[in-house]
Amino acid sequence: MVGLVLLAACGGDDASTTTTTTPDGTTLAEVTTTTGGGGFTDVDPCGLATPEMVSAAFGGAASADEPGALPIICNYTIEGGSSASVAVYYYGIAPNWDGIRAGFESNREGTTDVPGIGDAAFYPNDAGPTELVVLAGDVVFSVSAGFDGSDEVNADVAELAAAIAAAVGG
Numbered sequence: 001m002v003g004l005v006l007l008a009a010c011g012g013d014d015a016s017t018t019t020t021t022t023p024d025g026t027t028l029a030e031v032t033t034t035t036g037g038g039g040f041t042d043v044d045p046c047g048l049a050t051p052e053m054v055s056a057a058f059g060g061a062a063s064a065d066e067p068g069a070l071p072i073i074c075n076y077t078i079e080g081g082s083s084a085s086v087a088v089y090y091y092g093i094a095p096n097w098d099g100i101r102a103g104f105e106s107n108r109e110g111t112t113d114v115p116g117i118g119d120a121a122f123y124p125n126d127a128g129p130t131e132l133v134v135l136a137g138d139v140v141f142s143v144s145a146g147f148d149g150s151d152e153v154n155a156d157v158a159e160l161a162a163a164i165a166a167a168v169g170g
Contacts, residue, residue, distance in 0.1 A: 043072075043090045044074075044090075045067075045068075045071075045072055045073060045074040045088050045089060045090035045141070046065035046067065046074035046088075048074070048088050048090060048139070048141055048164050048167075048168065049065075049074070049076075049088050049160065049163070049164050049167075050065075051063060051064055051065065051076060053160060053163050053164070053167075054076045054078065054086060054160060055078070055081070056159075056163070057156045057157075057159040057160035057163060058078050058081035058082050058083055058086060058145075058153075058156045058160070059078075059080065059081040059082055059156075060078045060079050060080030060081030060082075061078070061079045061080060061081075062076045062077070062078050062081070062086075063076055063077040063078070063079075068087060072089050072090050072091065073087055073088070073089055074087065074088045074089075074090075075087050076088075081156075082150070082152045082153050082156050083145040083146070083149075083153045083156065085145070085146070086143060086144065086145045086157070086160065087143070087144045087145075088141060088142070088143055088160075088164070089141060089142040089143075089144065090139070090140075090141050091133070091140040091141060091142065092140050093138050093139065093140065094119075094135060094137070094138045094139070094140065096140060097120070097135050097140055100133070100140055101122065101133070104122070104124045104133065108124035108125065108126045108127070109124065109125040109126040110124075110125045111123065111124055111125060111133075112125060114129070114132060114158070116162075117132065117134055117158060117161050117162050117165055118134040118135055118136035118137075118161070118162075118165035119135045119136055119137070119165075120134070120135040121133065121134045121135070121161065121165075126147075127144065127146075127147050127149075128147075128149065128154070129149065129154040129157065129158065130144065130145050130146060130147060130148070130149030130153060130154055130157055131143070131144040131145070131146075131157065132144075132157055132158060132161040134161050134164070134165050136164065136165035136166075136168045136169060137168050137169030138168075138169075139168045139169075141161075141164060141168075142161075143157050143160045143161040143164065144157070145157050
């Protein structure tokens with residue numbers, strides 16, 4: 001459902017490279033984004049978080065990253081954590097932020113700002129704080145634990161989103 005709100009960016013073929021490093025210095029991945037040809041980006045969303053980051057946020061043991069049904073999704077199964085699973089979505093680059101947010105506004109019952117995570121963050125009103133969409137540096141991503149969150153799960157979503165934002169420079 002979240003994948004349906006993707007909006008194609010306009011413009012030519014632009015490229016930028018971001019090396020994702022966790023606060024402890026672990027390099028996750030070099031994320032190269034390119035836009036053009038319809039505005040889709042070439043990024044592995046599994047390069048935004050590690051299973052260790054997921055476990056640190058949600059407790060329990062997180063599986064190795066599992067590509068999702070769409071190329072913008074990376075799934076993690078969590079055994080013994082506050083949530084059974086979490087997904088990380090890669091939505092694009094900073095210049096697309098306004099269009100991405102407009103898609104959520106139109107398709108997900110509006111949005112609510114969340115201060116203190118990345119450069120900007122919001123949750124879609126239909127999911128609440130169980131899903132956070134974040135702008136951090138040049139990267140727009142989300143962390144989602146589904147629609148049935150508790151206060152604990154919501155806090156863990158925020159913790160993982162903040163860790164990813166710190167790693168990508170936001």
